[in-house]
Amino acid sequence: MPYIIDTSVIDFEYRQNQSVVKNYAMEMFKEQILRFPKLQLVFDNTQIQNRNFCVPLEFFLNKHTFSEINNIFQKVALESGKKSILQLLSCTGVDKKDITDLIFVNSTGLATPTIDALIINDLEMNYNINRYPVWGLGCVGGVSGISKANSIAIANPDALVILVNAELCSITLRHKDYSMSNFIATSLFSDGVSSVLIAGKRAYQKLINKPAYKVKIIDTLARLYHSSLNVMGWEFLDDGFKVIFSKDIPNIISTKVKGDVFDFLNKNKLQITGIKNFIAHPGGAKIIDSYRDSFGVQEKMLKYERIVLSNYGNMSSATVIYVLNEFFRKGFVMGKGLMLAVGPGFSSEVILLSVSK
Numbered sequence: 001m002p003y004i005i006d007t008s009v010i011d012f013e014y015r016q017n018q019s020v021v022k023n024y025a026m027e028m029f030k031e032q033i034l035r036f037p038k039l040q041l042v043f044d045n046t047q048i049q050n051r052n053f054c055v056p057l058e059f060f061l062n063k064h065t066f067s068e069i070n071n072i073f074q075k076v077a078l079e080s081g082k083k084s085i086l087q088l089l090s091c092t093g094v095d096k097k098d099i100t101d102l103i104f105v106n107s108t109g110l111a112t113p114t115i116d117a118l119i120i121n122d123l124e125m126n127y128n129i130n131r132y133p134v135w136g137l138g139c140v141g142g143v144s145g146i147s148k149a150n151s152i153a154i155a156n157p158d159a160l161v162i163l164v165n166a167e168l169c170s171i172t173l174r175h176k177d178y179s180m181s182n183f184i185a186t187s188l189f190s191d192g193v194s195s196v197l198i199a200g201k202r203a204y205q206k207l208i209n210k211p212a213y214k215v216k217i218i219d220t221l222a223r224l225y226h227s228s229l230n231v232m233g234w235e236f237l238d239d240g241f242k243v244i245f246s247k248d249i250p251n252i253i254s255t256k257v258k259g260d261v262f263d264f265l266n267k268n269k270l271q272i273t274g275i276k277n278f279i280a281h282p283g284g285a286k287i288i289d290s291y292r293d294s295f296g297v298q299e300k301m302l303k304y305e306r307i308v309l310s311n312y313g314n315m316s317s318a319t320v321i322y323v324l325n326e327f328f329r330k331g332f333v334m335g336k337g338l339m340l341a342v343g344p345g346f347s348s349e350v351i352l353l354s355v356s357k
Contacts, residue, residue: 001217002149003201005204005207006211007324008196012053018049021057022040039183047310051313060175081116085123085195088162097125099125105137106141108168108169108316109166140281140343142194142317145165146217149198160198164193165195167193168191169314172189192316213355213356214357215337215353223260223347224346249286250287275338277332277337279304281319288309307326334357
């Protein structure tokens with residue numbers, strides 16, 4: 001069975017306190033705020049203290065063309081992707097030439113050749129590397145990316161797979177969009193870039209620097225829920241991406257995702273009480289609450305989800321990797337772990353882990 005070896009995450013230069021972001025948003029949406037003063041409460045209820053931004057806040061006061069925005073995405077995703085990979089290789093002691101597969105997941109910008117090809121060229125990685133650019137998974141892309149790496153490492157036990165998640169959600173903000181979805185997105189979404197190293201069984205045995213925790217992937221689950229295409233996603237307009245998401249997401253988690261997770265655990269002869277490490281995508285305060293209330297997860301097991309949401313905001317697919325990074329930096333509990341995320345489709349992905357020393 002494959003192993004998750006380590007993680008790496010990027011803290012951007014323009015991290016901002018949520019109160020400062022709120023003041024900028026009040027200026028941007030002042031016409032709407034005058035009509036609906038209670039909209040200010042949206043910012044106050046996010047439970048976010050700081051946001052991770054790849055551009056200064058002044059950027060958002062002006063309208064930008066899609067080409068301007070996408071050029072920023074290409075530059076930042078490339079440079080931050082390279083940085084996160086180099087950090088990961090430095091921590092693990094793995095040589096860049098030994099990486100067999102590179103998965104690049106994102107939903108917030110476009111590039112052809114894809115960013116993974118640019119990274120491989122700039123870092124002079126193995127020219128026989130297998131590339132997997134994956135677009136459009138949204139918030140589910142962190143767990144889905146690890147699941148895809150798991151499949152690769154099962155097929156090739158000598159595989160050393162790097163997963164990169166690069167999401168620059170902030171620059172997708174549409175300047176004159178006064179919809180409720182855009183206002184909520186303005187209060188919630190941030191930028192994040194992360195890397196994860198996954199090793200096949202034989203590759204793990206050959207590692208010179210063994211990780212402090214042996215994090216083994218036991219099983220995975222993917223679910224697509226029919227007739228739910230309009231729950232999350234993008235609408236593509238002349239000036240960029242218009243965000244779509246439904247207020248029903250917590251309800252879908254409790255009515256649909258919960259049953260699938262419990263069936264998945266039952267298949268592996270487990271109950272939720274047997275999970276010692278709960279590693280979920282913290283899409284928002286209500287999403288975290290729905291994990292607690294629907295699954296019966298103890299509040300103390302959600303501390304890293306709340307820390308990441310508070311310190312960074314929602315960074316789409318990268319967010320759950322930032323949560324996983326908290327576990328690698330601050331410690332796992334020995335025993336079983338569960339990774340979980342939901343995203344456009346509407347879909348969910350789940351991974352069962354075993355953690356030991």
